[in-house]
Amino acid sequence: MSELHKNLRKYIIPAMIGNAAFFLLTIVDGRFVGNGVGPDALGAVSLAMPFITLFSALTCLFNVGGVAVASVRLGRGDTEGANQVFMHSLLINIAVFTIFTIAGVAFPEKIAVLLGANETFLSMVAEYIRWYSVFLIPTSVFYCLNQYVRNDGDPELTMVVAFVCTGTNIVLDAVMIYVFHKGIGGAAFASGVACTVSLFVDLTHFICKRGRLEIKKFKFQPSLYKKIFLRGLPEMISQFASTITTFSMNNMLITHLGDLSVNAFSIITYAGSLFSSLIWGLAVGLQPLYGLSYGANDDRSLKYYFKTGRIIALAGGGILLLLTFFIGKPVCVLFGAEEAAYSIVSSAMPKYCLNFVFTAYNAVTGAYLFSTKRTQYAIVLNVSRSIVFNYLCINFLPHIFGYDFVWYTVAIAEGMCTIIALVLRKASERKGIIYQ
Numbered sequence: 209m210s211e212l213h214k215n216l217r218k219y220i221i222p223a224m225i226g227n228a229a230f231f232l233l234t235i236v237d238g239r240f241v242g243n244g245v246g247p248d249a250l251g252a253v254s255l256a257m258p259f260i261t262l263f264s265a266l267t268c269l270f271n272v273g274g275v276a277v278a279s280v281r282l283g284r285g286d287t288e289g290a291n292q293v294f295m296h297s298l299l300i301n302i303a304v305f306t307i308f309t310i311a312g313v314a315f316p317e318k319i320a321v322l323l324g325a326n327e328t329f330l331s332m333v334a335e336y337i338r339w340y341s342v343f344l345i346p347t348s349v350f351y352c353l354n355q356y357v358r359n360d361g362d363p364e365l366t367m368v369v370a371f372v373c374t375g376t377n378i379v380l381d382a383v384m385i386y387v388f389h390k391g392i393g394g395a396a397f398a399s400g401v402a403c404t405v406s407l408f409v410d411l412t413h414f415i416c417k418r419g420r421l422e423i424k425k426f427k428f429q430p431s432l433y434k435k436i437f438l439r440g441l442p443e444m445i446s447q448f449a450s451t452i453t454t455f456s457m458n459n460m461l462i463t464h465l466g467d468l469s470v471n472a473f474s475i476i477t478y479a480g481s482l483f484s485s486l487i488w489g490l491a492v493g494l495q496p497l498y499g500l501s502y503g504a505n506d507d508r509s510l511k512y513y514f515k516t517g518r519i520i521a522l523a524g525g526g527i528l529l530l531l532t533f534f535i536g537k538p539v540c541v542l543f544g545a546e547e548a549a550y551s552i553v554s555s556a557m558p559k560y561c562l563n564f565v566f567t568a569y570n571a572v573t574g575a576y577l578f579s580t581k582r583t584q585y586a587i588v589l590n591v592s593r594s595i596v597f598n599y600l601c602i603n604f605l606p607h608i609f610g611y612d613f614v615w616y617t618v619a620i621a622e623g624m625c626t627i628i629a630l631v632l633r634k635a636s637e638r639k640g641i642i643y644q
Contacts, residue, residue, distance in 0.1 A: 212509055212512050212513070215497055215513075216493075216497070216513065216516060218363060219358070219363050219493040219494070219496060219497055220489070220490060220493035220494065220520075221493075222358075222363040222364050222366060222367035222493070223358065223363060223366070223367075223489040223490070223492045223493030224485075224486055224489035224490060224493065225367050225370070225489075226366050226367040226369070226370035226371075226489065227370070227485035227486060227488055227489035227492070228482070228485055228486060228489070229367070229370035229371050229373070229374045230370055230373065230374065230485055231481050231482045231485040231486075232374050233373060233374040233377045233378070233399075233402070236374075236377065236378045236381060237377060237381055237395055237398070237399065238250060238253070238474075238478040239542055240381040240382065240385050240386075240395060241253060241385070241392060241395050244385035244386055244391075245332075245385065245391050245392055245395075247471050247546050247549070248328060248329065248332065248467075248471070249332055249391070249392045250471055250474040250475065250478075251328075251329055251467065251470045251471045251474050252325070252329045252332035252333045252336060252392060253336060253392070253395075253474060254454065254458060254470060254471075254473060254474035254477060255320070255323050255324060255325050255329050255333050255458055255470075256320070256323065256333045256336045256337055256340070257450075257451075257454045257477070258323055258451045258454055258455045259312075259319060259323060259337055259340075260340065261447055261448070261450045261451040261454065262448075262451055263305075263308065263344065263347075263348070264447050264450075265444045265445075265447030265448050265451065266304060266305075266444065267301070267348055267351045267352070268440055268443040268444045268446070268447050269436075269437055269440040269441065269443070269444040270297050270300045270301050270304070270348075270352065270436065270440060271297055271301070271351055271352045271355040271356075271440070272355065272439075272440050272443040272444075272495070273297075273435075273436040273437055273438070273439040273440020273441065273443070273444075274293050274294065274296070274297035274352075274355070274356070274436045274439075274440065275297075275355045275356055275358075275359045275495065275496070275499075276439040276440065276495065276499055276578055276579050277290075277293045277435050277436055277439050278290040278293040278294055278356070278359060278421075278499075279359050279495070279496045279498075279499025279500055279503065279579070280499050280500075280502055280503040280579075280581075281293065281503065282359070282360075282420065282499075282500060282503065283499060283500040283501065283502065283503020283504045284503045284504070287420045287421075290420070290421065291420075291421050291422060291424070291426070292426055292427070292429065292432065293432065293435075293436065294356050294421050295423070295424070295426040296426070296428075296429070296432050296433060296436060297352055297356070297436060298349065298352055298353075298423070299428075300433065300436075301345075301348040301349055301351075301352045302345060302348070302349065304348075305344040305345050305347075305348040306345060308341065308344050309341050309342065309344045309345055311341070312337050312338060312340065312341025312342075312344065313338055313341050313342060316333075316334040316335070316337040316338040316341070317330070317334045319334070319337050320333035320334040320337060323455070324455070324458060324459055324462065326462070328467060332391075332392045335391065335392055335393040335396075336392045336393060336395070336396050337396075338393065338396075339393040339394075339396035339397045339400065340396040340399070340400065342397070342400060343397075343399070343400025343401070343403060343404060346400070346403060346404040346407050347400060347403040347404070349407055350403045350404070350406050350407035350410060351403075353407065353410040353411065353413075353414075354366050354369060354406075354410055355492075356421055357369075357410055357413045357419070358492070358496065359495075359496045359499070360413065360418075360419030360420060360421045361418075361419050361420075362413050362418050362419055363493070365409075365410070365412070365413055365418070366410075368409065369406045369409050369410055370406075372405065372406050372409050373402045373403060373405070373406040374402075376398075376401065376402040376405050376406070377398050377399055377401075377402035380397070380398035380401055380402060381394075381395055381398045383398075384397055384398050411423075438583050439578055439581075439583055440578075441583065441587055442574055442577070442578040442583060442586035442587050442589070442590045443574070443575075443578065443590070445587065445590035445591055445593075445594050445595070446571070446574060446590040446593060446594065447594075448594040448595070449590065449593045449594035449598055450484075450594075451594075452594050452595065452598055452599050453594075453598050453602065453618055454477070456598070456599060456602040456603055457473055457602060457614065457618075458470060458473065460602060460603065460606060460611070460614050461473055461614065464606070464611040464614075465611055465612075465614075468546070468548055468549055468552065469552060471546065471549055472549045472552040472553045472556065473556075475539060475540060475549065475553050476553060476556060476557050476560055476561070478539070479532075479535065479539045479557065479561075480560070480561055480564070482528075483525075483528045483561060483564040483567075484564075484567075486524065486528070487521070487524075487525075487564065487567055487568045487571050488571065490517065490520060490521060490524070490568065490571070490572060491517075491571040491572055491574070491575040492575075494513055494514075494517045494572060494575055494576070495575045495579050497509070497513045498510060498513060498514070498575065498576055498579035498580060499579045499580075501513060502579065502580045502581070502641075502643065505643045507641060510580070510641065511641075514572075514576050517572040517576070518569060518572055518573075520572075521568035521569045521571070521572045522565070522568065522569055524568060525564050525565035525566070525567070525568040525569070526565055528561070528564055528565075529558065529561055529562060529564065529565055532557045532558040532561045533558050535557070536550070536553045536554030536555075536557050537550055537553075537554055539553065539557075540553050540554075555615075556615040559615035559616050559619070560615045560616075560618060560619070562616070562619035563618040563619040563621070563622045563623075565619075566619065566622035566623045566625065566626045567622050569626050569629065570589065570593060570622060570625050570626055570629050573589065573629040573632075573633060574586050574589055574590055574629070576633070577589065577632070577633070577636065580641065581644050582636045585632040585633070585635070585636045588628070588632060589625065589628055589629050589632055592624075592625050592628050593621070593622065593625045597620075597621035597622075597624050597625055598617075598618060598621045598622075600621075601617040601618070601620050601621040602614060602617045602618065602621070605617050605620070
């Protein structure tokens with residue numbers, strides 16, 4: 209087995225398994241909410257998702273951007289420079305999400321209204337946002353440490369952390385919902401505590417000095433944030449694709465197809481979270497390999513990792529799509545959905561999840577571009593995905609082709625962006641890969 213192949217196994221497999229464990233957390237959380245609170249609670253979580261995705265998008269800006277800069281520096285042997293980036297990422301997480309915590313705890317009802325919650329969902333959405341916000345600081349620090357632990361040569365620990373987080377969340381979900389009857393707020397509380405526990409597991413990497421990075425005093429350099437934000441911007445924009453998609457889909461469904469379709473969409477997004485987790489795991493696993501290869505000016509390794517990543521993305525996306533033709537009803541039963549939603553989910557799931565074939569390719573290409581200092585190309589790709597094509601397709605195509613056509617719109621948007629991804633990569637390499 210070649211060294212390149214070993215590196216792929218070392219980084220990609222733990223990342224995908226770890227993300228699949230987080231998917232299990234989402235599934236169990238959804239099952240507890242659906243069966244223990246009711247089907248409307250699943251719709252409430254779906255309506256709250258843009259707030260959660262905004263949080264995730266900002267953590268990408270701070271953390272994915274940071275590890276992209278740090279991995280190139282580690283590839284060059286600049287450990288002190290990489291550590292500076294790490295500490296700046298940690299600081300910005302704590303500062304920004306202190307503000308978010310205050311807003312989410314103090315004004316959850318106003319946020320719920322902004323997210324489009326009607327009388328059916330308003331109180332539940334507000335409750336979920338309030339308790340989710342309580343744990344934003346430890347959750348953001350957990351996400352930060354987890355990203356850097358992986359890039360610091362310890363991807364196996366991040367896989368262990370994923371299982372710790374999942375196991376803790378499962379136990380607390382059962383206790384909060386079935387024992388204490390805390391409803392949807394209890395589910396948010398369970399998730400927050402699970403991330404807090406996982407934070408302390410991640411800290412063992414630094415306490416035991418398993419890598420090159422350390423938590424220590426550092427010289428504050430405001431200019432460093434320009435590099436971090438620039439490199440993280442493409443992935444933050446990519447996260448907004450999910451926010452805009454969820455918000456636009458919920459708005460279209462609740463306006464034209466009714467509350468039942470919103471509940472059905474929440475079931476589909478829970479199932480689709482498996483696909484998203486595997487795709488994200490693939491891209492996250494490849495990112496440090498791209499960065500280290502680029503920092504070392506290793507053209508052969510960089511091309512190998514990208515080529516293999518694309519093959520895995522396309523093959524995996526096709527396999528996942530095939531599964532959707534068989535899992536509609538079982539997924540509905542798993543989440544305790546109303547029987548009336550069965551036919552909607554079974555029919556709509558393959559149409560909606562067709563997008564993941566294209567999403568996988570786009571995610572791998574986006575990670576490749578921003579990890580190799582082609583940030584402007586990655587930004588164009590991810591802006592096209594989130595702000596342009598997803599929004600336009602979801603909000604306009606159903607008015608032309610009928611409102612049931614909404615289930616195809618995300619796949620059409622991502623397919624158009626795959627063409628853009630191919631063009632951008634070719635344009636960025638017309639003179640070969642430029643190392644800076």
